[in-house]
Amino acid sequence: MSTTGYAYALMAARGKIVLISWYLQVVGCFTQYDMVLLVASGTSLQTANISEVIHTSVMTLNVS
DSSP, X not given: OOBHHHHHHHHHHHOSEEEEEETTEEEEEEEHHHHXXXXXXXXXXXTSBGGXXXXXXXXXXXXX
């Protein structure tokens, strides 16, 4: 996944947030609020790179 358009499609199908992972590590999240901000700013969802708009300060928990 590299565009916000794909993230939007996942949100529409599965819920309000998309977790972004790289090599099985969560590296960020993208929310409905982030999507609203992008649309309001006039950014193209088909060309905007997801790595430029995700929240990268995420906390993960290990299951024990």
